[in-house]
Each structure stands twice: as C-alpha cells, then as structure tokens.
Amino acid sequence: MRVDVLSKEYPPEIYGGAGVHVAELVRALRQRPDLETRVHAFGAPRDEALTASYPDHAELASANGALRTLGVDLSIADGCAGTDLVHSHTWYANFAGHLSSLLYGVPHVVSAHSLEPLRPWKAEQLGGGYAVSSWVEKTSYEAAAAVIAVSAAMRDDVLASYPSIDPARVHVVHNGIDTDDWRPTAAPDRVRELGVDPDRPSVVFVGRITRQKGLPLFLRAVAQLPPEVQIVLCAGAPDTPEIQAEVVALVDDLRRHRDGIVWIAEMLPRRDVIALLTSATAFACPSIYEPLGIVNLEAMACETAVVATATGGIPEVVVDGETGGLVPIEQATDGTGTPLDPDRYVADFAAALNEVVADPERAAAMGKAGRQRAIDAFSWGAIAERTVELYRSVV
Template sequence: MRVGLLSREYPPDVYGGAGVHVEFLARELRRLVDLEVHCWGEVTPREKSEGVLRHRPWSALDGGNDALRTFSVDLSMAGALAGRDLVHSHTWYANLAGHVAKLLHGVPHVMTAHSLEPLRPWKAEQLGGGYALSSWAERTAIEAADAVIAVSAAMRADVLDCYPALDPARVHVVHNGIDTTLYRPDPGTDALARVGLDPDRPYVLFVGRITRQKGVPHLLRAVRDIDPAAQVVLCAGAPDTPEIDREFRELFEELSRARDGVHWIPRMLPRPEVIQLLTHATVFVCPSVYEPLGIVNLEAMACGTPVVASRVGGIPEVVEDGRTGVLVPVDEGAENDKNDNDDNDDNDDNDESFAKGLARALDAVIGDPAAARRMGEAGRERAVDEFGWDAVARRTVRLYEEILEQA
C-alpha cells in the first residue's frame, strides 16, 4: 500500500501537537506501508531518499496572506502525489492538498482532525480574511473525505456538531499516542540548572504555545495565588498575534513582581530538556479552553508527573481525575474564549472562578507529595498501557485497508 502523508509540520519543524502526531505516526507507518511524507520546508538529499518531500509557498505570494500561501503549498503537494494509493492529511494546512489529490488522482482521502476552525474563531486575529479561507478549506475537505479520524471521542462529537452534513459512519476515533521509550523519567538535572531552578523547591510546569486556545492568561492569573514556595516554569513561545503576546508579557511582568521563582523560557527547548523538566516537575498544568486531546498531557504522564488540566474536549479521555491528575471545570466565561473575544462582567467573574479552581488544584497536588507520587506512577502506567504509537499506527492502517476495499 502506497500512502502519502500530508502535513505542514515535520521534524525538525515541529511546534505543536499535530506535528508531534505526524512525526511518530510516520515512524510507525513506515514499518507497515510504503510511505511518502509531504510537508513544508527545504528537503535534504537524505530526506528525499527516505521518502520525505518538502514544499514551499510560491514566491509570487511572498508577503501575501498566509492562507493563500498555504494553498500554494497544497497545490504543489497535490501535484506530487501521483502513484499513491491513498492520501492522509493533517490540519487545514494540508487538508486542501488531500482533497485536490483525491480529485486529481482518483484516490481516497483520509484526514485527521486535530482541531476545528469553527471552534477557533480567535484565529481570525492571526489570519485576518485568511480565516474564512482556512475555514472553507477545512469544510470542503472534511465533507468530501472518505474517512475522518478524530483524535478523541469528544473530538468526534465536535466534528459531527460542526459539520452535520457529514455521515457519522465516516468519522472514526483513533487517539493520539506517546512514545514511552522516549518520554520516560530522566533523573538528570542539567536542564533544570540551566533554567536556574532551585532544586529544593517544588515547581509547576507549563509547556505550550502562547494562544488563546491554551488558556495561558488564565494560568498566569491562577499561579499568583498558589503556595509561595512553588516555582513556576513557563515554556511558552510562538504567540499567535502581537495582541496575545502583549497580554502575556504584561501578565508575566505582573506575576514576576508579585512572587519570586517565576521562569519564562520563550524558545522551543530540545526534547531531552523538556523531558527533564517534565520529569522533575511537581505538577504539570494544562489550562486549555479548547483541546481535542492534548498530547502534552500524555508526555507529562509518561514522565511520571501528575497533571492538573481543564476539563474540556478530549482531556478527560487522557487524564483520569483523581488517579493520574486533577481536572478543573472550565466555567462559561473561560469557554467563551472559543466563541468570541468580547469582555463583560460575567465573563470576568467566570474567568476568575476558573483561575481560582486551577490554583486550588495546583495547591492540592503540591501540598500532598505522596498523592502526587501515586498520580505520577499511575499516569506513567496508563500512558504505557493505552497510548503506544505502534497501536495507533496499526489502527490507522486497518482503516486505510477498509477504505481501499470500499473504493
């Protein structure tokens, strides 16, 4: 079976959960199918020999809207997919490539939904009018795809809610995975020393992009009120817009004035350093207001660290409340970040309630080391037993086979 895997992100250019997913899924798929990866960037001779083909936006669109530049990459990908038996796209950045390849080459198109444009209206801040184009591309591809993979049961429900014309029989749940041989407790501490952490004090860790989706402002307000002995480590970069960047910086400066031991790492760290930080964190926190699954929670669990996370989307399918971590309800105001950016008194009250809930959950874990240790051990066990990438790849290939049999 000859499969074309389509993605914007691919190592070394991975900045989000979808890129992590594609990286490890590709590794496992190569053992099962004839795989060709199409992604963004400049290809090296070695990559080409390994079946990795990179594409760049058309130079005529330099300085143009990012959505138009994305479409130019999609057309380049579609034109290079002749000879594939099936194409599999990831995120709106590659969905149009999969759809055009389906029409051009007469092959099935499978797409994995990592998030949905209708549930991310704040992207209009980043893309401007391009948000209408990204939404159109996603809708066109998803409604015509031969199969849609949702990364959680909650995500499947969102897909069917956002796209009611889609036949439910074509939407399949295949959870994200984790490489538990790579993500495992690391006793080393050199990465902690480079950050400047005090080894005798507990610390709360966040790893993620500075976006409204990830709920970073809620976290910065929450940690103002936690145990003053706790340090706070924010591995946070790649702000979506100048506005969210400015908001983050103002809140960070306010937090730094209010308490000591606050560390911001604004760049992407090498994976081994992230694993060390995850291993030694007292608690990992994921305050997302929208999260189809949340691979980063799996990464923390695989490193033996308890998780405090918002009870949204697919997170409850990963973090078992009271056993591997603590789930915090997202009140209506915080969840409205998904729907609009209007400020009102009710939203402010609900946002404050969510922040207080996060603070209480973090303090509960920090204040009970024995329970935290039990949660971390249970999280590692759950990650190993239920979320291996080899199983994810086998389920994906079985779906490919079913689609090809029906074609």
C-alpha cells in the same frame, strides 16, 4: 499499498501537537512491511528517504498566509501522483489532500486535530484568511472518505461543526505517546542551567501562546500558589502581538510579587523538556480547547501529575484523582470556549494545583499512575494498527 501523509509540520519543523502526532505516526507506519509511507511536508528540504519538502512560493511572499498555504498545497498535490491513499493533517494540508483525491481518484483520509469553527480567535492572526481556512476545512472534511478524530469529544465536535458528514465516516483513533522516548529522566544539573531549582516544587506549562492554551488564565491562577512553588513557562510562538503583550504584562506582575518565575520562550529540545517534567511537581494544562492534548501524555509518561481543564478530549487522557486533577469549566458556546465565569475557573485551577503541590507523595503516586496509563492505553503501535485498518476499509 502506498500511503502519502501530508502535513505542514514534520521534523525538524514542529511547533504543536499535530506535528508530534504526524512524526510518531509516520515512524510507526514505516515499520510495517505492508505499507510504503511517503511524507509531503511544508518547509525546507529534509534529508530523509520518501520525504518531500515544499517551501512557500516566492511569488506569494507578500500574500495573506492562507494564500501562501494554498500555493504550497498545489505543489504537494502534484507530488502525490501515483499514491493509493492520501492522509492529511490540519487545514494547512487538507486542501492538498482534497485536490489529490480529485486528481488521482484515491481516498482522502483527514485527521481532525482541531477545528476552524472552534478557533474563531484565528481571525486575529489570519484576517480574511480565516474565512479561507474555514472553507478549506469544511470542503475537505465533507468530501473525505474518512475522518479520524483524535478523541471521542473531537468526534462530537466534528459532527456538530459539519452536520452533513455521515457519522459512520468519523472514527476515533487517539493520539499516542512513545514511552521509550518519553520517560522520567533526572537531570538536576541541566534543570539548574535552565534556571530552575530542582530542589523546590515546580509547576510546568508547555505550549504555544494562543487563546486555546489558556496561558493568561493560568498566570492569574499562579498568583494564588504558595511563594515557594516555581512556575516554569515553556511558552513561545505567540499568535498575535496582543496576546504576547498580555502574557508579558501578567508575567511582569507576578515577578513583582514572587520569585521563581522562569520563562523559556525558545523551543527546547526534547531532552530538556523531559528534564523539566521529571523535576516538576505538577504539569499544568489550562487549555480552553484541546481535542486530546499530547502534552498531557508527555507529562504523564515522565511520571508527572497533570492538572488540566476538563474540556475536549482531556478527560479521555487524565483520570481525575488518579493521574492528576481535572478542573471543571463552563464555556461559551460561540466557538471561543471562553469560561463563562473566568474568576471561578481561575480559582478552581489554583485550588487543584495547590492540592497537588501540597502533597508531594501523592503527586508522585499520580505521576507513576499516569505513566502506566500512557503505556497501557496510548502506544503508537496500536494506533498505527487501527489507522491501517481504516486505510484498508476505504481503499
């Protein structure tokens, strides 16, 4: 069976969890002799067999970002001729999958990594393009042969956002982690080169500067941590100038009152992220919207205790009191996920972090439990097997 996987992100152009998911899933699928797995991805040419790349159309260079995306989707749909099934990831590639299904009469499987109705702040970034992306997602999901939700919470969100979808067509297949690649690796000299003292406690944040990742809320919580705790922000790719300015102001204010605030804005290679996680006392995930959260799995695989918001699919990954701490949150139901009481959430997040960093031995034990959970429950081989079973059920 030939399966064509469609994605905006694919190595070396990865900036979020969906891209990590696609890369690892494709690698696992390509180990199976019963499949021919092709990839169609946005971006510059890639030197990889069975992988096609599609740049933006020059004619649309000045167009709204959503229109540029649809232009690429048309080319991808043309490239899918001859496939038996298309599997798209995120709204960026959903339109290509939907068109391919119509053109070639093949099933379209959609993976739900996030949902446009639950990301209304995207209107800040895309303007009218947000209405286009929302239409693309709704149309593609409702017509898909199957929808894969990366968590049970995401399945609930899919059915709430698109109630016309038959629940029998929405299946849970979790994200995964390669625990051979992601493993604790001490590299104190490299950690120092990155500006972090490996002999001091540290809390690491890894993520894009977006509303959903909750970075401004986390920075407010940092003010309540002991001064000896370093804060390592691996944070870049801001959605808008406004949130970038907000984060800059919060970081500047923290630096006026404490040292040990390290902000790394560029995308780090995996080995550097692993070195920082291995050195860290805790990993912070203050997301207000997170379908599952691959970053938490990456931290757990590196034996790092995780403190995260109890929202979305995160409680399906992080076990409160065992692999880290879950911070309760009451959220607005308008799609923003905004905390109803931001001050209380910030205080609770700070308290959870303080509890972990105050007891390094317990933090280390949580980290070891987290790695074992990542190995036992989130291997890519098992995830690929469940995905192929779903493919065969709709072909």
